[in-house]
Amino acid sequence: MGSVRAEFLKLKRSLSWAVVVLLPLMAVITGAANTVVSGGRLEDGWHTLWLRVVIFYGLFPLAIGVAALASLVWRVEHHGGNWNALMGRHVSSLHVVIGKVAVLAVLAAAMQTVLVVGVVVVGKLVFALPGVLPAPYFLVSVVIVLACLPVAALQSGLSMLMRSFAAPVAVALLGAIGGVVLLMTRLEVLAVVVPYGLLGRATQLGTGMFVDSGTVTTGAVAAVVVAALSLTAVVVAGTAAILDRLDIR
Amino acid sequence: MVGHGGPVAEMITTHDLGKTYGGRAVVEGLDLRVPKGCVYGFLGPNGSGKSTTMKMLLSLVRPTTGEIRIMGRPMRRSTRRELLGHIGSLIESPPAYGHLTGRENMRLVQRLLELNDDQVVRAVHTVRLHDHLDKRVRDYSLGMKQRLGIAMALAREPRLLILDEPTNGLDPAGIDEIRRLLKQLADGGITVMVSSHLLDEIDRTATVLGILGNGRMLFQGTRDQLLARSTPDVLIDTPEPQRAAALTAQWHPTRVDGEAVRLSGLDHKGTAGVVSRLVRDGIDIYGVRRDAQSLEDVFMDLTGGRGL
Numbered sequence: 001m002g003s004v005r006a007e008f009l010k011l012k013r014s015l016s017w018a019v020v021v022l023l024p025l026m027a028v029i030t031g032a033a034n035t036v037v038s039g040g041r042l043e044d045g046w047h048t049l050w051l052r053v054v055i056f057y058g059l060f061p062l063a064i065g066v067a068a069l070a071s072l073v074w075r076v077e078h079h080g081g082n083w084n085a086l087m088g089r090h091v092s093s094l095h096v097v098i099g100k101v102a103v104l105a106v107l108a109a110a111m112q113t114v115l116v117v118g119v120v121v122v123g124k125l126v127f128a129l130p131g132v133l134p135a136p137y138f139l140v141s142v143v144i145v146l147a148c149l150p151v152a153a154l155q156s157g158l159s160m161l162m163r164s165f166a167a168p169v170a171v172a173l174l175g176a177i178g179g180v181v182l183l184m185t186r187l188e189v190l191a192v193v194v195p196y197g198l199l200g201r202a203t204q205l206g207t208g209m210f211v212d213s214g215t216v217t218t219g220a221v222a223a224v225v226v227a228a229l230s231l232t233a234v235v236v237a238g239t240a241a242i243l244d245r246l247d248i249r
Numbered sequence: 250m251v252g253h254g255g256p257v258a259e260m261i262t263t264h265d266l267g268k269t270y271g272g273r274a275v276v277e278g279l280d281l282r283v284p285k286g287c288v289y290g291f292l293g294p295n296g297s298g299k300s301t302t303m304k305m306l307l308s309l310v311r312p313t314t315g316e317i318r319i320m321g322r323p324m325r326r327s328t329r330r331e332l333l334g335h336i337g338s339l340i341e342s343p344p345a346y347g348h349l350t351g352r353e354n355m356r357l358v359q360r361l362l363e364l365n366d367d368q369v370v371r372a373v374h375t376v377r378l379h380d381h382l383d384k385r386v387r388d389y390s391l392g393m394k395q396r397l398g399i400a401m402a403l404a405r406e407p408r409l410l411i412l413d414e415p416t417n418g419l420d421p422a423g424i425d426e427i428r429r430l431l432k433q434l435a436d437g438g439i440t441v442m443v444s445s446h447l448l449d450e451i452d453r454t455a456t457v458l459g460i461l462g463n464g465r466m467l468f469q470g471t472r473d474q475l476l477a478r479s480t481p482d483v484l485i486d487t488p489e490p491q492r493a494a495a496l497t498a499q500w501h502p503t504r505v506d507g508e509a510v511r512l513s514g515l516d517h518k519g520t521a522g523v524v525s526r527l528v529r530d531g532i533d534i535y536g537v538r539r540d541a542q543s544l545e546d547v548f549m550d551l552t553g554g555r556g557l
Contacts (some may be wrong), residue, residue, distance in 0.1 A: 006361040080345065080394075080397065089361065091330075
């Protein structure tokens with residue numbers, strides 16, 4: 001699809017890559033530093049390291065990072081005559097929106113890859129953990145990337161409508177706080193239909209935190225995946241419909 | 250007026266086109282007729298509604314009233330994608346991504362519109378940008394950005410090119426270059442609609458002119474038709490301009506202009522009447538002539554002096 005391929009070209013020399021690398025690395029470094037400061041003990045090996053890195057990361061920084069990426073990929077369109085050019089071509093509004101979400105999906109996957117590689121490197125080099133990160137966490141990582149999609153689609157829509165870089169990021173922070181409240185009050189059904197709550201839920205998979213059972217179950221994974229794909233489809237369709245009706249002033 | 254050959258002879262027609270923002274009419278009752286294959290100079294002072302009109306033609310903005318037909322087909326949100334495939338445009342500022350090079354920007358358009366290499370090379374050569382493609386666009390001069398914007402609009406080989414103030418901010422050499430480019434494109438069969446608030450920028454290139462003032466069409470037609478709209482002043486050279494002016498002022502708006510008397514709004518018969526009356530009153534007449542009137546004067550007249 002031409003619009004998706006064109007979007008990837010815009011990532012060249014983009015600041016997005018800095019977010020992709022720095023944000024997960026900060027989460028890994030913070031998790032490792034906390035462990036070192038508290039005596040350097042990882043009671044349950046890789047599982048404990050994973051918990052220390054991913055739980056907080058999934059509650060706030062991840063949603064904010066995805067929001068920052070969405071603001072960055074739309075920022076270039078708000079410059080000069082780019083909006084007019086973007087909408088003055090025969091590319092449909094749906095393709096424009098899908099192009100942006102596809103780029104965000106790849107950036108989210110890259111961010112998760114950096115996180116996983118960071119956890120493995122720190123686990124081996126700093127804590128000398130045996131073996132490698134257990135397989136379920138790789139599955140959880142894929143689920144986390146999928147759960148990033150509704151947030152990416154929603155933030156993409158907000159960044160499309162707002163010229164401001166910070167305003168959509170602020171919305172993501174509020175959304176993440178709302179998501180945490182839903183998870184803490186154990187309103188799982190509600191949490192998985194709100195993009196920010198769903199992202200928080202996905203990062204808790206297998207951790208035993210909040211609504212999670214502590215093991216990665218097929219039911220929990222399926223619920224997150226189905227919700228993520230459905231929410232993404234709804235938000236993308238809604239954003240495309242808004243874009244199609246939008247006047248470019 | 251132009252375009253008597255029906256809708257087929259016209260690339261763009263609008264009927265009663267209007268746009269209102271917050272109760273204020275920005276464009277009102279516009280009946281555009283842009284013949285196929287012409288360079289249509291869309292003129293008007295800043296804020297007269299040119300950009301809004303062009304945005305409506307591209308369906309970037311939805312009209313409040315009226316309708317648009319492009320190539321005989323209605324231009325609406327539901328039909329725009331199909332029609333936009335035949336239209337290249339550059340509205341307001343030039344597009345392009347500053348962090349990418351000229352080549353990367355062209356590749357982006359190529360991917361987006363699924364164009365072949367030849368189409369891109371031709372567009373770049375047309376605007377003579379081939380030697381600057383490896384520079385980042387943020388380091389381009391405004392003229393280079395405008396040319397890149399035009400190349401991006403041209404690459405799809407459109408049948409209609411809509412350019413909003415493409416000469417804005419360019420130096421005289423840049424303006425001349427754009428002028429020659431427009432002529433070359435029109436010779437190649439492309440219909441070009443180009444806006445400007447400066448008449449002399451497009452006066453020599455445009456074959457048809459549309460003049461907008463306060464959102465309304467003040468004039469639409471050829472250069473000659475525009476000149477014919479206004480009667481130039483009559484200048485009567487006489488050794489007694491004060492005495493002659495005192496006489497003629499009784500019948501016509503008159504003022505002394507050096508060694509001549511200037512009379513406005515006089516037709517041929519009126520001129521003959523004034524001359525015979527002056528001769529009867531014993532005033533010597535050395536010469537009678539029409540003042541050379543520039544298109545600029547007519548334009549100023551039509552736009553209430555806000556045009557230039």
